[in-house]
Amino acid sequence: MGEPPGEPPQQAPDPVAEAFRRLPRAGFLPSDQRASAAVDAALPIAAGQSNSQPRTVAAMLRLLAPVPGDRVLDVGSGSGWTTALLAVLVGPAGSVLGVERHPELVAFGRANLASARLPWARIEPATPGVLGDPSGAPYRRILVSASARRLPAALVAQLDDGGVLICPVGSTMTRVRRDGDRVRVSEHGEYRFVPLVED
Template sequence: MDPVTAAFDATPRRDFLPRGVRRRASYDGPLGIAAGQTNSQPRTVDDMLRLLDVRVGQRVLDVGSGSGWTTALLAHLVGSTGSVLGVELEPVLVTFGSANLAGARRPWATIRQADPDVLGDPGGAPYDRILVSAMAESLPQALVDQLADDGVLVVPVDGVMLRVTNPGAVVTAHGHYRFVPLR
């Protein structure tokens, strides 16, 4: 089994949804979680994780961690020798996502409150991989700057999924997607 499929099998979406939405966990579309945010469509998350190409032992930043599902999936991919930091602006989702992540028992992953004036985690950079689960209007240079020399950033920008690789910030486009706005 490939690593992304194994991560999905080990991290049921249902466990990261509000109680009233869990019956719809198998729906391949976004589901509302709180504060106007969504738990992303599974097919989209699968696409993003495959583009990100996460490896065991890497340091990963999850921007817009929401329900904690992507943070937990990333934690499965990096294994206990890696680390994942999820950052989330909405306080209610920091609490919800952190509780969900605790249930996944992957202590090498955490979620913390994002600073509304700072994109990502420049103080913790560089990161091997950065996943963004919100739509940017343009390529966020602040996140490109947080990549390690051989790092990869996956971010939806103006409706198109971009994969940015270092060195040189090489950008490739990978289909059209819709997300909540990156703030």
């Protein structure tokens, strides 16, 4: 016998899509790029860096799978868009630290983040010669928006037990999960990113 007719099954909400709706990309782009905000392509911001393709950002966030209350490190925060999206995903019970090497992007990202009114997220200048934020570790989630030459052991070491790192290695999107002393690595497609400054 079939099920009686009724309401169609409800689809689970997509937190990443909700975060995108809440924080349109245009608000995190230079004024001369805002007309192109809906284009699914990387767009230049400053210092030779780019605001990543929205489809790529969404894929990375879904692989990272942050949840409310997580502590997150955003390596290469750029325009501040990923930092802000992460802040929406972890909510006020969580926290997000974006680190950025280029001073003009630190200022730009901070201004954009202030407009988004997400006080549990902040952007700080990266410490020269230091990758990530070892003094603030461990982090439950780490997102890297630049391509590393090899899997950065320094960032894996900053993961909490059960934590997840998403980082492009070469052109391959790489997901790392740390369970105690065990590190599990999986690959998730080919992408193009600016190079990660690792030293």
